[in-house]
Amino acid sequence: MRDFHEIQIVDGCLIAPVPAELEESVLEGFRRNVLEQVCSRSVKRVLMDVSSREILDSSGYTAITDCARMIGLLGAEVVFxxxxxxxxxxxxxxxxxxxxxxxxxxxxxxxxxxxxMDVPDDPEDDGDGEQDMDSEELFESTESGEDEDFK
Known part of the structure; x- marks a missing residue:
């Protein structure tokens, strides 16, 4: 059986092995530990390893996907x-x-x-093909009246 102590960080990713036992108390402990690790380590990426699960019913599935949604609310991406x-x-x-x-x-x-999924080489390039301004440039252009969109 995998336990909560196997949670580790690899290449900036939290590796979270889903426990083989999906009893409510075990899942609650797993969820609590993963959420604490995401917060305390400021992790932005989580791999939820479900490879130990040979059987997964709809309630177990719901439990782990709810955990993933909670991780998302903390600002981290999740890949199963x-x-x-x-x-x-x-x-x-x-x-x-x-x-x-x-x-x-x-x-x-x-x-x-x-x-x-990493950020492009130019952090200001959002991929839309247009040149983006930072907040300081936007402020300067609106003060000088250069940007007609704000009139």
Whole structure:
């Protein structure tokens, strides 16, 4: 059985192995520990490792996805890694809502996904093809009347 002490940081990512036992008290302890780690370590990325789960019912699934949503509310991204084929099949059969989930097969794939999500070389480039201003430039342009959008 995996326990809460296996939570670690790798490449700036919190690795959170979901416990093999999905009893309510175990899940509550796991959730509390992961949320505390995200806050105390200012983590922005979490890999939730579900590879120890050979069976996952809809209530267990709801518990771990609720935990992921809580992590998101703390400002961190979550990628699930290691779903077993049988678990995936069962979740599809149960018709659970998987919208918004980001998943990867392995830890390395999950870390690669996070690397791909990294900020572009120019931190002011949001990818829209337009030159962006920082707040100081915006303030200066509105003071001088250069920006017609604000009139």
């Amino acid at each position: 890694v290691g779903f077993q084929p049988g678990v995936v099949s069962a979740l599809i059969d149960l018709d659970v809502d998987m919208d918004g989930l980001t998943c990867a097969c392995t830890m390395e794939d999950g870390l690669s996904l996070f690397r791909a």
